[in-house]
Amino acid sequence: MKNLACFSMKTNNFQNYVSSKLSCLNHSSRLLFSSLVHDLLFRVNPFWIQLSYFTIISFFGYLALMFTMPKNASFQPKSLDLFFMSTSASTVSSMSTVEMEVFSNTQLIIMTFLMLVGGEVFVSMLGLHLMKFKKKKETQNYRVDTALSSTNSLHQLELGSITHQELNIQKPNSLIDSENLKHNAVRSLGYVVLFYLLVVHLFGSSLIALYILIFESSRKVLKKKGLSIATFSIFTTVSTFSNCGFVPTNENMIVFKKNTGLLLIIAPQILLGNTLYPPFLSFLIWFLERFTKKMEFRYILKNRKDLGYKHLLSKKRCKFLGVTVFGFILVMMVGFCSLEWNSKVMEGLSSSYEKVVGSLFVVINSRHAGESVFDLSIVSSAILVLFVFMMYLPPYTSFSLNEDEEDDDEALSPIDKSTRKKKSTLWDKLLFSHISYLVIFTILVCITERQKLKEDPLNFNILNIIVEITSAYGNVGFTTGYSCQRQLKPDGYCEDKYYGFVGRWSRKGKFVLIIVMFFGRLKNFSMKGGSAWKLS
Numbered sequence: 001m002k003n004l005a006c007f008s009m010k011t012n013n014f015q016n017y018v019s020s021k022l023s024c025l026n027h028s029s030r031l032l033f034s035s036l037v038h039d040l041l042f043r044v045n046p047f048w049i050q051l052s053y054f055t056i057i058s059f060f061g062y063l064a065l066m067f068t069m070p071k072n073a074s075f076q077p078k079s080l081d082l083f084f085m086s087t088s089a090s091t092v093s094s095m096s097t098v099e100m101e102v103f104s105n106t107q108l109i110i111m112t113f114l115m116l117v118g119g120e121v122f123v124s125m126l127g128l129h130l131m132k133f134k135k136k137k138e139t140q141n142y143r144v145d146t147a148l149s150s151t152n153s154l155h156q157l158e159l160g161s162i163t164h165q166e167l168n169i170q171k172p173n174s175l176i177d178s179e180n181l182k183h184n185a186v187r188s189l190g191y192v193v194l195f196y197l198l199v200v201h202l203f204g205s206s207l208i209a210l211y212i213l214i215f216e217s218s219r220k221v222l223k224k225k226g227l228s229i230a231t232f233s234i235f236t237t238v239s240t241f242s243n244c245g246f247v248p249t250n251e252n253m254i255v256f257k258k259n260t261g262l263l264l265i266i267a268p269q270i271l272l273g274n275t276l277y278p279p280f281l282s283f284l285i286w287f288l289e290r291f292t293k294k295m296e297f298r299y300i301l302k303n304r305k306d307l308g309y310k311h312l313l314s315k316k317r318c319k320f321l322g323v324t325v326f327g328f329i330l331v332m333m334v335g336f337c338s339l340e341w342n343s344k345v346m347e348g349l350s351s352s353y354e355k356v357v358g359s360l361f362v363v364i365n366s367r368h369a370g371e372s373v374f375d376l377s378i379v380s381s382a383i384l385v386l387f388v389f390m391m392y393l394p395p396y397t398s399f400s401l402n403e404d405e406e407d408d409d410e411a412l413s414p415i416d417k418s419t420r421k422k423k424s425t426l427w428d429k430l431l432f433s434h435i436s437y438l439v440i441f442t443i444l445v446c447i448t449e450r451q452k453l454k455e456d457p458l459n460f461n462i463l464n465i466i467v468e469i470t471s472a473y474g475n476v477g478f479t480t481g482y483s484c485q486r487q488l489k490p491d492g493y494c495e496d497k498y499y500g501f502v503g504r505w506s507r508k509g510k511f512v513l514i515i516v517m518f519f520g521r522l523k524n525f526s527m528k529g530g531s532a533w534k535l536s
Helices: 002-043 046-066 079-090 105-118 120-159 164-169 173-214 216-225 229-241 260-272 277-292 295-302 315-340 352-368 381-392 405-409 414-422 426-430 434-448 450-455 462-473 507-521
Strands: none
Touching: 046 079, 046 105, 046 507, 079 105, 079 507, 105 120, 105 229, 120 173, 173 216, 173 229, 173 260, 173 277, 173 295, 216 229, 229 260, 260 352, 277 295, 277 315, 315 352, 315 381, 352 381, 381 434, 381 462, 434 450, 434 462, 434 507, 462 507
16 A cells, blocks of 8 residues: 555656646747747848748638639639739739639638738738737846846945935836837737728628618629629628729629719728828827827827838828829829710710719729729720829828928838938849839730730730739739730630730749739838939
C-alpha cells in the first residue's frame, strides 16, 4: 500500500513537472511568435506587407474558384483566367476575362469576400488595428523604461547625486497618459471605421433588396439569370462600396439602365467608399465627439496628422475635396451629355430623366468604380480620353489656391515626415513617375499583341489598349470590350462575349495586366516617383 502511495506521489510530481515545463514552453513560444510578428509587421517596409497580403488573398481566391464548380459544369475557365479574376477582385479592379454568369452562387460568394477584404476601407481598418498593436507595445516598453529610470533616480537620490526637485521634474506620468490617450484614439478610430463599413453595407444591401422586391422589372432580370435577390444585393453593395465594379450579370448594369431608382441607390455608395470617404468619416467623428464628449474623438479631430491615418484629412482639405469631386462630376456630365445625348449610346432610354440618371451614374463610376449602363465601345473618342484622365487621377485629388503645402503630407505622422526627409535612397530617386510606368506597360502590351494590332486594327487600336491599361492602373474596370463585327477579316468562329477587352489578349498580355492591377492597387507607395528626373 505504501509502495502504491509512493508511486502515485511520484506520478503526480512528474505530471506537475511536465505541466510546468509545457506551460513554460507555451509561454516562451507565444513570446517568440509575438516578437516575430512584431518584427515582421513593424520593421518590414509596408509596401512588402501589402504586396504579400494582396498576393496571398489572390492566390487563395484562385484556389477557391478552381476547386468550386461553375454554374455550367461542362465549361471550366482556364487557370490563368481564374487567377486573373481572383486578382481583379482582390485588387478591386473588375477587369474581366470570364463572363460573370459563368460563376456559380458559391463562386460569387468567394468573389464577394475577395472584394470585401481587398477594399481600401477594409485594408485601412486592418492597418489601424496593427497600429493599435504597435502603440500598445510602445506604451508597454515605455512603462518598463520609465520604471527602470525611476529606480535609478531613487538610487541617485539616496546617494545624493540628484535633488528632490530634479526627481520631480523627471516624472513621466503626463507622457504615459498622452501615449495611453493616443492608443485609445487609434482603437476608437478603428471601431468608427468598422461601424462605417457595417452600416453602409447593411443599409446599401437592404435598399437594393427592397427595390428589387418592389419593382417587378428588376426582379424579372434576376429570375431570368438565375440570381437570388440576397446574392445580387450583397455582391453589388460590396463591389460598389469597395469601388470594384463587378456585377453578377454579363452586361454589368446595362440590363438595369431603365431602373433609375436602383442606379440612384448605388451611386452614393460609390462616393461613400472612395472619393468622399474622408469627409464623411470626419463628419462621423465630429458627430460622435459632440454626442459622446469622449476625449478620444476630440484627440482624433485635433491630432489628425499624428495618427498617421491617410484617410483622415483636415477639415479644410475635406471641403476642397468635396468641391473638387462634385466639380469633376459636373464637368463630365456636361461633356458626356453634350456629345452623347442623341447618339446610339442612349439607345433604349426613352425620357430625358433616364438619360440624365444614366449619364450621372457612368460619370460617377468613371473615377474608380467601373460599373456602367452604356456600351463604352460606341462612346466618342473625346469622352474616352476624358475617362482615361479621370481614371488616372488619385481618389483624393483636390484643387485649392491657398492650401498649405504641409497638407501634401497630411497622412504622415511627424516621425514619418522626418524619415521621408532623411531617407532618400538611390532606389527612391530611380523611380519613374506613374505616367512613365503607364507608357512602359502600354509598350509591353503593344509588343505582346503586335500581331493582332496588324490583323484586327479596329478592335486592337492604341486608344482601346490605353483605356484598358489606365482602367487597370486606376482599379476602375472600364473596358471597350471586343466586337466581332469590327473585324476586317471576319472569323466565322468569332463569338461576342460579355467580358473585357483583355479577355481577347494573349497569355503574356493578360499577365502584364495582372502586374498593372497590382501596381495600381499599391500606387500610393510610389506617388513621389520621378522627382529626380528634371525636364528642363
